[in-house]
Amino acid sequence: MNIKKIGDFMKIGVASSLPEGLDSPVDERFGRCFMWTVVEVDDNKKVINVELYENDARNARSGAGIQSTQFLSQLGCSVAIAANFGPTAFTALNSLGFEIIQCDLQLTVQEALDRYLSGKYKSLEEPTKPKKAGVS
Amino acid sequence: MTSLPSEIFHRKPVDVPIVASTGGKGGTGKTVVAINLAAQLANMGKRVLIIDCDVDSPNVAILLDAELKDEQVIKRFLPEFILENCTFCGKCAEYCRAHAILQVGDKPPLLFPEICTGCEVCQLVCPSDAIVDKEKIVGYTFEGHNNGVDIVSGELKLREPESAIAVDAARERAFKKVKENGKDYDIVVIDTAPGAHCDVIRALQGADLVLAVTEPTPFGAHDLDLIIELTKNVMMLNSKVVLNRSDIADSKIIDSTCQKKSVELLARIPYDDELIKSYVKGIPIVNYNPESASGKILIQLAEKTQELLLT
Numbered sequence: 274m275n276i277k278k279i280g281d282f283m284k285i286g287v288a289s290s291l292p293e294g295l296d297s298p299v300d301e302r303f304g305r306c307f308m309w310t311v312v313e314v315d316d317n318k319k320v321i322n323v324e325l326y327e328n329d330a331r332n333a334r335s336g337a338g339i340q341s342t343q344f345l346s347q348l349g350c351s352v353a354i355a356a357n358f359g360p361t362a363f364t365a366l367n368s369l370g371f372e373i374i375q376c377d378l379q380l381t382v383q384e385a386l387d388r389y390l391s392g393k394y395k396s397l398e399e400p401t402k403p404k405k406a407g408v409s
Numbered sequence: 410m411t412s413l414p415s416e417i418f419h420r421k422p423v424d425v426p427i428v429a430s431t432g433g434k435g436g437t438g439k440t441v442v443a444i445n446l447a448a449q450l451a452n453m454g455k456r457v458l459i460i461d462c463d464v465d466s467p468n469v470a471i472l473l474d475a476e477l478k479d480e481q482v483i484k485r486f487l488p489e490f491i492l493e494n495c496t497f498c499g500k501c502a503e504y505c506r507a508h509a510i511l512q513v514g515d516k517p518p519l520l521f522p523e524i525c526t527g528c529e530v531c532q533l534v535c536p537s538d539a540i541v542d543k544e545k546i547v548g549y550t551f552e553g554h555n556n557g558v559d560i561v562s563g564e565l566k567l568r569e570p571e572s573a574i575a576v577d578a579a580r581e582r583a584f585k586k587v588k589e590n591g592k593d594y595d596i597v598v599i600d601t602a603p604g605a606h607c608d609v610i611r612a613l614q615g616a617d618l619v620l621a622v623t624e625p626t627p628f629g630a631h632d633l634d635l636i637i638e639l640t641k642n643v644m645m646l647n648s649k650v651v652l653n654r655s656d657i658a659d660s661k662i663i664d665s666t667c668q669k670k671s672v673e674l675l676a677r678i679p680y681d682d683e684l685i686k687s688y689v690k691g692i693p694i695v696n697y698n699p700e701s702a703s704g705k706i707l708i709q710l711a712e713k714t715q716e717l718l719l720t
Contacts, residue, residue, distance in 0.1 A: 335570070336508025336524045343502060346513040361521055365511050368519050 277315075279322050285312045285389070286345035287382045288355035294323050295383040299376055303355035303362045304330055304337030310382045311348055318390045338362025342369065354385050363400035373397040415645035421615035422584040426718035427597045429613050430651075431640070432622040433632030435603035438653035438678070439463075439622045441688065442707070443600035444472045444558075446620075448693035449711035451557030455595040455719070460583040461562040462612035463602040464548060464575035470562055474691030475555035477562055482546045483578040485527040485571070489543035490518050501531035501540065507570075526571050548575040550582045556693055558598075561586065572608040580611070595719060603632075605639045613640060617718055619648040620675065620710075625660040633663065637670045647717075649675040651710065656680055676710045678703050 288306030289297040300306030306328050313322040326348075330340035338358075342365035345353060352372040366373050374394045376385040388394060421427065430443035440463070447459040461469035470477045488501070488510075495517060502512035509524035510531060522545070532540040547569045553560040563579025565572050580599075587594050601612040613619060619640045623629040633650065641648040652663050655677035667674045678684075679702045687697035694704045695711070 330508070333508055336505075336521065339511050339521060339524070340508040343508075343511055343513060361524065364521070365519070368511065369513060369516065 279313060280349070282313050282315050282321065283352065284348060284350040285314065285352040285354060285386065286310075286348070286350040287312060287385060288328075288353075289325075289382055292325055294325060295320070295381065295386070297382050299354065299356055299378075299380050299382060299385050301356045301378065303353065303358045304339075304341045305332075306341075306355060307331060309341075309345070311345075311350060312382070312386060314386075314390065320386070336361070339365045342366050342371070346371075352389070354389060357401045358397060360400040363397065375401055415643070418610070418614055418644040418646065422580070423587045423597070425587055425594050425597050426618075427599060427616045428618045428620065428714055428718060429599040429601060429616040430620050430622055431601040431609060431613060431636060432620075433603065433605055433636035434623060434629050437603075437622045437624050437629060438651075439603070440468050440472055440600050441684070441694075442620060442622050442651055442653070442678075442710070443598055444469055444556075445693045445695050445707040446711050446714060447558045447598040448473070448556045449695040449708050450596055450598070450715065452695065453711065453715065455715075456559075456593050457557070457596055457598060458559045458561065458583060458587060458594050459598040459600065460579055460612075461560065461600050462576045462579055462608070463600055464563040464565040464572050464579065464608065465602055467562045467564050469600050470551070470553050470555075470560055472688065472691060473553075473555045473558060473560060473693065475553035475558075475560055477551035477553045477560070479552045481550050481582065483548040483550060483563070483565075483575050484544040485547050485574050486529045486532070487522060487525060487527060487543050487545035488520055488531050488540045490520070491539045491541060492517050494537045494539035496537050496539070498536060500534045500536065504530050504534045506530065523568070524570075527574070547571070548578065550575075550579050552582075552586075556696060559586070559594075572602065573606075573611045576608045576611045580614075596714075605635050609636075610639070610644070613644060613646060616646050618714065619646045620651050621648060621672075622651045622653055623663060624654050625652060625658045625663050627662060630662045630666045633666050634670065637666075637672055641670065641672060649673045651676045651678065653678045654680045675713060676706050678706045 288300035291297040330337040502510040512518040561583035681703035683701035684703040687694040
């Protein structure tokens with residue numbers, strides 16, 4: 274029998290603006306978000322593991338979206354959630370077959386996750402136009 | 410910073426005196442000083458070559474009313490992946506400081522060319538010769554002539570991130586011209602971009618005299634402090650100050666910066682409507698109205714430059 278363990282299920286990388294796990298607000302920006310909350314959900318869409326990572330790309334001079342994509346992909350994520358995705362991040366995520374989920378502003382990670390898992394969001398087909406871009 | 414080997418900033422590709430106009434702050438009159446210096450030195454019988462190293466917005470030819478000709482392209486490195494050689498090791502993506510390469514698992518590397526700076530590190534770290542140079546055009550160089558001055562100008566294409574490449578190309582073309590006509594040129598004048606970044610550093614390399622052009626404002630004083638720190642204390646180049654629009658405000662602020670940095674204030678150019686008129690007409694003030702208040706000072710500046718570099 275094939276038994277799945279933690280690490281084998283779907284992983285979702287959520288751009289987060291505080292190190293507070295599921296209670297953190299979702300960050301407005303994908304590539305330059307403050308933290309990553311990486312959530313693993315089982316086949317019944319139940320959260321079975323939450324990990325927090327600092328986003329090394331957030332102060333990068335260039336290519337933050339690419340670096341972030343590389344990072345999430347290496348962790349095994351197949352879904353990315355943020356309030357905005359720039360054109361480079363979009364291309365990078367798309368090239369690796371990510372589901373690119375733009376959530377509403379001012380949600381917590383938990384709320385954004387619930388809406389995604391209930392099928393409220395569809396994967397983006399083109400980049401969004403963020404109000405802020407680059408290092409502020 | 411004292412451990413930096415300043416000799417690298419003193420290396421000269423040609424045996425002709427070089428004077429450079431820079432200044433940190435934008436809009437102080439760097440180009441006006443450069444073209445008038447060049448034109449007046451030409452009036453004094455010198456063979457002058459001016460290099461426009463402000464490659465993001467090259468204006469020397471406009472202010473000398475010269476037509477730029479003989480376009481040559483500036484190329485730089487752009488990686489191309491040879492997939493049959495690629496082992497998907499990920500080193501190219503890992504070492505790319507601009508994060509212009511995405512490579513995960515057994516997927517082929519993906520380049521984002523608009524982010525790539527052409528640094529070549531991906532090719533250096535690739536263990537399997539899977540990266541070759543697919544050249545990219547990043548700008549152009551031109552030549553021109555007017556007001557007795559030969560011009561070489563560099564121009565960076567819009568949105569290209571590395572202006573130092575175009576500065577190098579403009580200098581290379583100009584110095585090649587000097588070598589070819591070796592005995593004919595008496596002096597080279599260089600106009601730099603504002604700021605104190607690598608493009609300005611490249612432009613100033615080998616300068617025998619650096620003129621930092623500023624204005625009597627707190628902004629001017631602040632940026633003067635920075636550029637003198639770079640040219641005098643880091644690059645160890647002979648640096649002097651030119652104060653433009655010297656009478657629009659109290660110039661004490663610049664005097665005290667010069668004192669603090671132990672640099673000589675070589676010239677004070679007063680605010681002068683005649684200078685504005687000459688600028689609009691594309692004629693150097695030293696030719697348009699040599700008797701004007703600013704014209705006289707710029708003629709003196711050319712004479713001082715001759716004393717410092719050509720005697």
